[in-house]
Amino acid sequence: MKRLLVIILLLSVALPLAARHYPFIRGDKNYLQYPAGKSPDYALFLRKLDTLLATGGTDVRVLHVGGSHVQAGTMSDRLRRRFLSLKYGMDGGRGLVFPFAAASTNTPVSYNSSYSGRWESANCLRPADVELGLSGITITAVDTSAKVNLDLIPREFHLMHQRYSFNRVDVLGEGEQEPVIILQGRDTIRGVHGGRHHHFDLPYYADWLQLAFKGDGQFQLRGLYLDRPNLGFTLCEAGINGASTTSWTRCSLWEEDLRRLHPDLVIFSIGINDIQGDFDPSRFKSNYRELIRKIRKVNPRCAILFSGINDSQLRRHGVNPYTQAVEKAFFELAKEFKAVFWDWYEVMGGYGSMASWQEAGLAQSDKIHFTSSGYEMLGDLLFDAIINSYYVRQ
Numbered sequence: 001m002k003r004l005l006v007i008i009l010l011l012s013v014a015l016p017l018a019a020r021h022y023p024f025i026r027g028d029k030n031y032l033q034y035p036a037g038k039s040p041d042y043a044l045f046l047r048k049l050d051t052l053l054a055t056g057g058t059d060v061r062v063l064h065v066g067g068s069h070v071q072a073g074t075m076s077d078r079l080r081r082r083f084l085s086l087k088y089g090m091d092g093g094r095g096l097v098f099p100f101a102a103a104s105t106n107t108p109v110s111y112n113s114s115y116s117g118r119w120e121s122a123n124c125l126r127p128a129d130v131e132l133g134l135s136g137i138t139i140t141a142v143d144t145s146a147k148v149n150l151d152l153i154p155r156e157f158h159l160m161h162q163r164y165s166f167n168r169v170d171v172l173g174e175g176e177q178e179p180v181i182i183l184q185g186r187d188t189i190r191g192v193h194g195g196r197h198h199h200f201d202l203p204y205y206a207d208w209l210q211l212a213f214k215g216d217g218q219f220q221l222r223g224l225y226l227d228r229p230n231l232g233f234t235l236c237e238a239g240i241n242g243a244s245t246t247s248w249t250r251c252s253l254w255e256e257d258l259r260r261l262h263p264d265l266v267i268f269s270i271g272i273n274d275i276q277g278d279f280d281p282s283r284f285k286s287n288y289r290e291l292i293r294k295i296r297k298v299n300p301r302c303a304i305l306f307s308g309i310n311d312s313q314l315r316r317h318g319v320n321p322y323t324q325a326v327e328k329a330f331f332e333l334a335k336e337f338k339a340v341f342w343d344w345y346e347v348m349g350g351y352g353s354m355a356s357w358q359e360a361g362l363a364q365s366d367k368i369h370f371t372s373s374g375y376e377m378l379g380d381l382l383f384d385a386i387i388n389s390y391y392v393r394q
Contacts, residue, residue: 022356022360022362022377024348024349024353024356024357024360025347025348025349025377025381026346026347026348026349026350029343029346029347030347030381030384030385030388031385031388031389032305032340032341032342032385032386032388032389033331033334033340033341033342033343034334034340034341035331035332035334035335035339035341036334036335036336036337036338036339038338039303039338039339039340040301040338041301041302041303041304041338041339042265042303042304042305042339042340042389044264044301044303045060045264045265045303046389046390048060048264052087052090052231052232052233053086053087053090056087056089056090056231056232057231058231059092059231059232059233059234059264060092060232060233060234060264060265061092061095061233061234061235061236061261061262061263061264061265062079062083062233062234062235062236062263062264062265062266062267063134063235063236063237063238063258063261063263063265063266063267064076064079064235064236064237064238064239064266064267064269065237065238065239065248065266065267065268065269065270065291066237066238066239066243066268066269066270067239067240067241067242067243067244067269067270067272067273068239068240068241068242068369069239069269069272069310069369069370069375070237070238070239070269071100071105071106071108071237071239071240071241072106072108072109072239072369072375073107073108073109073110073237073239074108074109074372074375074376074379075370075375075376075378075379075382076108076110076235076237076239076379077108077109077110077154077237077379078375078376078378078379078380078383079235079379079382079383080110080162080235081162082379082380082383083233083235083383084162084233089232090232090233091162091164091228091230091232091233092228092230092231092232092233092234093166093168093226093227093228093232093234094111094152094164094166094226094227094234095225095226095227095234095235095236095261096134096135096223096224096225096236096237096238096257096261097111097113097150097152097223097224097225097226098113098135098137098223098224099113099114099115099139099148099149099150099211099221099224100113100137101113101114101115101148102115102119102121102139102148103119103121103123103137103139104121105241106241108237108239109154109372110152110154111150111151111152111153111154112149112150112151112153112154113148113149113150113151114148114149114151115146115147115148115149116145116146116147117141117143117144117145117146117147118141118142118143118145118146119139119140119141119142119146119148120139120140120142121137121138121139121140122137122138122140123136123137123138123240123243123247124136124137124240124243124247124248124250124251125240125242125243125247126250127250128250130220131220131222131252131253132222132250132251132252132253132254133172133222133223133251133253133254133256133257134172134222134223134238134251134253134254134257134258134260134261135172135222135223135238135240135257136238136239136240136243136247136248136251137222137223137240138173138220138221138222139220139221140175140218140219140220140221141175141177141213141218141219141221142218144177144213144216146212146213146219147210147211147212147213148210148211148221149208149209149210149211150208150209150210150211150224150226151207151208152164152165152166152207152208152226153207153208163207164207164226165205165206165207165228166202166205166206166207166226166227166228167201167202167203167204167205167206167227167228167229168199168200168201168202168226168227168228168229169181169191169199169200169202169209169224169225169226169227170194170197170198170199170200170224170225170227170260171191171197171198171199171200171211171221171224172196172197172221172222172223172224172225172257172260173196173197173198173219173220173221173222173223174195174196174197174219174220175217175218175219175220176215176216176217176218176219177213177214177215177216177217177218177219178190178198178213178214178215179191179198179211179212179213179219179221180211180212180213180214181200181202181209181210181211181212182209182210182211182212183202183204183206183208183209183210184206184208187203188212189202189203196253196256197260205228211224222253222257223257225260225261234261236261236263242273243270243273244270244271244273244274244287245270245271245274245283245284245287245288245291246274246283246287247273248270248287248291249287249290249291254291254294255294255297255298258294258295258298259298262298262299263295263298263299263302264299264302264303265302265303265304265305266295266302266303266304266305267305267307267382268288268291268304268305268306268307269307269309269344270288271284271308271309271326271330272309272310272312272368274326275309275320275322275323275325275326276314277314278322279322279325279326281325281326281328281329284326284329285329285332285333288333289333292304292337303339303340304334304337304339304340305339305340305341305342305386306330306333306334306339306340306341306342307342307344307382308326308327308330308341308342308343308344308345309323309326309327309330309344309345310323310344310345310348310354310368310370311323311345311348311349311350311351311352311353311354312354312367312368313354313355313366313367313368315366319351319352319354323345323351324345324351327343327345327346340389342382342385344378347381347385348378354367354368355367357370357374361373361374362374362377
């Protein structure tokens with residue numbers, strides 16, 4: 001096992017060398033913190049990752065939750081691909097996806113979605129008349145011609161990228177209509193109704209599907225879970241542009257859908273939208289407690305990693321003054337739940353550093369969001385911090 005860990009650590013060496021091109025990045029701060037002194041649940045996550053790398057005898061499942069940083073998909077996908085590069089054949093399934101195109105918003109870069117027919121959408125940014133789940137968004141098919149297409153070949157595909165395929169699908173949703181899956185060979189597959197979802201076993205592996213509906217009425221779709229039978233590593237992202245901690249507490253079926261994933265680690269990157277204008281630490285921590293309560297009901301030993309938030313600027317008001325306050329709240333939450341904390345703010349350079357990222361082409365002109373290169377760098381930094389946490393195992 002020690003030899004295996006040496007190989008893993010060697011694979012992470014390239015990141016600090018890349019980061020040295022940007023002097024504002026604090027490589028000396030790029031580590032996980034243990035505010036409670038130890039994190040037994042995170043240690044369990046590392047042991048499961050050990051087992052997967054050594055023998056392949058277990059599943060390791062990770063959920064990344066946030067706002068637009070996560071919906072963009074680049075940071076999460078970088079993390080996913082870095083983990084999968086540790087061992088050939090470790091793909092445990094693509095996991096949760098959503099046809100964002102039908103809601104007239106951006107699909108994460110790691111897959112494509114399209115639609116036909118008429119759809120209505122609601123998300124967690126405000127109270128909704130429909131139930132919301134793990135993805136934070138629900139679309140409703142309102143005519144018989146409504147269809148969505150999902151294609152797992154990413155928009156910026158390279159030959160060395162991981163190719164994802166699946167032969168099991170859970171359609172998360174319910175309604176009067178019956179969902180059916182149409183594959184590229186035009187095979188129409190009917191599923192098995194399982195309460196608030198429909199399960200489909202496909203006759204072969206696919207990387208594309210069309211979801212259509214039979215019968216009259218409507219169908220409310222919360223997402224699709226794409227899976228395969230082998231054990232391996234799965235990382236799912238759940239991100240909604242503009243989502244705050246309050247937004248995610250509106251998802252009444254969050255726990256229901258979370259049971260399908262049953263994560264070993266949840267990475268929380270929610271917070272940047274909680275400090276747009278003001279910041280209430282008590283409400284912030286209360287919202288996180290509610291989300292963690294739901295996670296622990298699904299998996300009492302699920303590890304929690306708080307990523308903190310990035311330095312940013314308020315429109316026409318300069319550097320956001322609440323960033324350090326929300327970082328303090330993250331640290332206190334990590335101590336309360338014996339979780340781990342990655343100090344995104346300090347790693348990127350601290351107060352005012354977003355301007356340096358923007359000048360270097362790593363952040364967008366709004367000084368809140370990052371470019372693709374910036375998100376990839378952040379994914380690399382977080383991956384490196386996780387891998388280097390093997391040094392301080394408990």
